[in-house]
Amino acid sequence: MSEDVAPFxxxxxxxxxxxxxxxxxxxxxxxxxxxxxxxxxxxxxGLLLLIAWEVIHAGWPALSKFGFSFFTSSDWDAVKGxxxxxxxxxxxxxxxxxxxxxxxxxxxxxxxxxxxxxxSWIRSPVAFLVDLLAAIPSVVYGLWGVLVMVPFIxxxxxxxxxxxLHLGDFPFFSGAAYGPxxxxxxxILAIMILPYISAVTREVLRAVPxxxxxxxxxxxxxxxxMIWDAVLPYARSGxxxxxxxxxxxxxxxxxxxxxxxxxxxxxxxxxxQPAYTMASLIANEFAExxxxxxxxxxxxxxxxxxxxxxxxxxxxRWLVWRTARSGT
Amino acid sequence: MTTQxxxxxxxxxxRSYRDQLAxxxxxxxxxxxxxxxxxxxxxxxxxxxxxxxxxxxxWHLIRQGAGSVGWAFFTHIPKPAGESxxxxxxxxxxxxxxxxxxxxxxxxxxxxxxxxLAEQRTARLATTVRFLSDVLNGLPSIVLGxxxxxxxxxxxxxxxxxxxGMALAAMMIPLVTRATEEMxxLVPxxxxxxxxxxxxxxxxTSLSIxxxxxxxxxxxxxxxxxxxxxxxxxxxxxxxxxxxxxxVSPTQPIAALPMQIYNYATSPYDDWHAQAWAGALVLLGLxxxxxxxxxxxxxxxxxxxxx
Numbered sequence: 333m334s335e336d337v338a339p340f341x342x343x344x345x346x347x348x349x350x351x352x353x354x355x356x357x358x359x360x361x362x363x364x365x366x367x368x369x370x371x372x373x374x375x376x377x378g379l380l381l382l383i384a385w386e387v388i389h390a391g392w393p394a395l396s397k398f399g400f401s402f403f404t405s406s407d408w409d410a411v412k413g414x415x416x417x418x419x420x421x422x423x424x425x426x427x428x429x430x431x432x433x434x435x436x437x438x439x440x441x442x443x444x445x446x447x448x449x450x451x452s453w454i455r456s457p458v459a460f461l462v463d464l465l466a467a468i469p470s471v472v473y474g475l476w477g478v479l480v481m482v483p484f485i486x487x488x489x490x491x492x493x494x495x496x497l498h499l500g501d502f503p504f505f506s507g508a509a510y511g512p513x514x515x516x517x518x519x520i521l522a523i524m525i526l527p528y529i530s531a532v533t534r535e536v537l538r539a540v541p542x543x544x545x546x547x548x549x550x551x552x553x554x555x556x557x558m559i560w561d562a563v564l565p566y567a568r569s570g571x572x573x574x575x576x577x578x579x580x581x582x583x584x585x586x587x588x589x590x591x592x593x594x595x596x597x598x599x600x601x602x603x604x605q606p607a608y609t610m611a612s613l614i615a616n617e618f619a620e621x622x623x624x625x626x627x628x629x630x631x632x633x634x635x636x637x638x639x640x641x642x643x644x645x646x647x648x649r650w651l652v653w654r655t656a657r658s659g660t
Numbered sequence: 661m662t663t664q665x666x667x668x669x670x671x672x673x674x675r676s677y678r679d680q681l682a683x684x685x686x687x688x689x690x691x692x693x694x695x696x697x698x699x700x701x702x703x704x705x706x707x708x709x710x711x712x713x714x715x716x717x718x719w720h721l722i723r724q725g726a727g728s729v730g731w732a733f734f735t736h737i738p739k740p741a742g743e744s745x746x747x748x749x750x751x752x753x754x755x756x757x758x759x760x761x762x763x764x765x766x767x768x769x770x771x772x773x774x775x776x777l778a779e780q781r782t783a784r785l786a787t788t789v790r791f792l793s794d795v796l797n798g799l800p801s802i803v804l805g806x807x808x809x810x811x812x813x814x815x816x817x818x819x820x821x822x823x824x825g826m827a828l829a830a831m832m833i834p835l836v837t838r839a840t841e842e843m844x845x846l847v848p849x850x851x852x853x854x855x856x857x858x859x860x861x862x863x864x865t866s867l868s869i870x871x872x873x874x875x876x877x878x879x880x881x882x883x884x885x886x887x888x889x890x891x892x893x894x895x896x897x898x899x900x901x902x903x904x905x906x907x908v909s910p911t912q913p914i915a916a917l918p919m920q921i922y923n924y925a926t927s928p929y930d931d932w933h934a935q936a937w938a939g940a941l942v943l944l945g946l947x948x949x950x951x952x953x954x955x956x957x958x959x960x961x962x963x964x965x966x967x
Binding site: 470584586 | 673674677678681692693695696697699700702703704705706707709710711713714717720721724768769772773775776777779785786788789791792793794795796798799800801802803804805806807809810811830833834837861862863864866867887888891892893894897898901918919921922925926933936937940943944947948951
């Protein structure tokens with residue numbers, strides 16, 4: 333150590349008591365620390381592998397017995413030992429898409445309002461309230477859904493669509509008005525995923541460079557034209573990522589959906605009819621499953637859910653990551 | 661190469677956009693302004709519509725639930741169907757026990773994994789773990805439930821609080837990991853360098869300087885994770901299972917507030933519905949208090965992480 337390394341501290345005498353800083357730790361303590369943190373980090377991949385192994389292994393008897401028809405057959409009979417999860421797969425997809433259809437325009441609208449137009453005294457309380465939607469437990473949504481929203485849908489929304497709008501013969505809205513239905517599930521899911529889509533959209537809008545907005549305004553665009561023509565195209569893939577992230581949430585959402593969807597193992601074109609989702613099928617029947625094949629079938633449904641949500645999430649993260657990176 | 665084409669592409673977009681705007685001067689400017697005003701108003705309406713369900717839920721919770729939340733609710737165990745009264749004392753304690761088990765497992769794993777991710781930022785293993793942690797976070801909670809059932813209920817042939825706690829710990833780990841990583845990344849490198857320059861070893865620098873500086877932020881992250889798992893039902897139905905009586909044993913089935921709400925809400929009895937509303941009010945109150953405590957932890961801490 334020469335003296336000019338630390339000119340402001342004064343000359344450094346050779347003091348062997350103080351070891352030079354080691355960026356790559358070689359002492360025993362450092363190695364132990366390194367191993368320990370690495371070990372804890374490895375818990376995460378380990379856990380995922382264990383989950384994958386468990387659900388696929390436990391679901392294998394059903395998957396190998398029924399083959400691909402497990403996901404295409406509608407026959408679900410625990411007594412006869414026939415298991416086909418098609419209605420649950422269908423219900424999962426339709427209820428999630430319905431939720432996206434309702435939530436996306438709202439969530440993007442909220443995000444635009446909050447990040448572009450809202451005066452600051454409105455921004456933080458509204459942002460707080462929208463975030464609060466994500467803090468409400470699923471079972472509380474379910475309780476409110478089954479005791480308040482479902483009766484409201486049965487007594488007001490369904491008669492309105494059928495009698496006032498005369499859409500009762502339209503296959504999407506046909507059948508008796510029960511209340512618990514695919515439509516109710518879509519509504520409750522829409523409320524639940526809205527904060528997620530909105531949060532990601534706000535994040536992505538924040539990543540859009542200021543120059544992009546200024547350029548549009550300088551060319552004479554109105555404030556909305558600036559958003560529509562300059563900001564949204566730039567943020568598009570990130571917003572799509574947020575929507576897909578919401579889709580991932582909706583696909584796996586269990587309790588609230590189980591409580592309002594009516595749990596009927598049948599495929600119906602009408603969204604006013606009761607339906608089933610993969611998650612609610614597991615939630616409802618798992619504790620009562622008696623024979624091994626039934627348990628295995630439910631595990632196989634879980635394995636399907638596992639695979640689908642992983643694919644959806646990977647796509648979403650990739651889209652969001654790509655936009656966030658190009659913005660900086 | 662890619663940057664070049666990207667810039668060229670943007671330039672082309674802007675050029676066509678300028679031409680479009682020039683063409684639109686033929687239309688009246690007033691119309692464009694009106695459209696702009698209407699759309700801005702619509703985004704405001706979207707915000708109103710988005711918070712409407714929240715206000716409705718809060719309103720119903722308070723109106724229907726507040727009446728049943730009394731001293732008895734916190735001190736009695738559930739009455740059998742048909743008898744009014746009773747409380748959810750066992751479920752509240754049960755939720756506390758399950759969350760404690762989950763935190764005992766999830767917090768250390770999450771914090772150390774987060775330390776690893778922040779310190780080995782670019783290592784290939786760190787990138788992989790970070791990605792897989794997001795994947796784990798996106799898994800439906802019901803899948804974690806059947807996983808914990810297969811691992812901890814099936815082999816032992818009975819439900820237990822421990823199995824429920826483990827299922828929730830699996831939910832908690834990715835949340836705490838990412839929160840810890842974010843917070844540790846905010847600690848200035850100069851602090852680490854200062855400690856190293858004073859002769860601290862790497863591990864002491866990490867634990868007593870870096871981790872300690874980031875602690876308020878990590879506490880916030882941990883509390884948010886706790887708030888998130890405390891309201892979970894799906895992973896508990898076939899692990900902790902529920903219990904209508906007092907039980908504090910980790911190896912026995914145990915009651916939990918969210919499960920109790922679920923059972924009561926799906927029952928046909930009005931008394932139980934009232935109890936479910938009360939339970940939901942208490943659960944939401946609990947979650948909100950923890951979330952507010954999380955904000956407070958960051959704000960009061962002298963460290964980093966506050967706005």
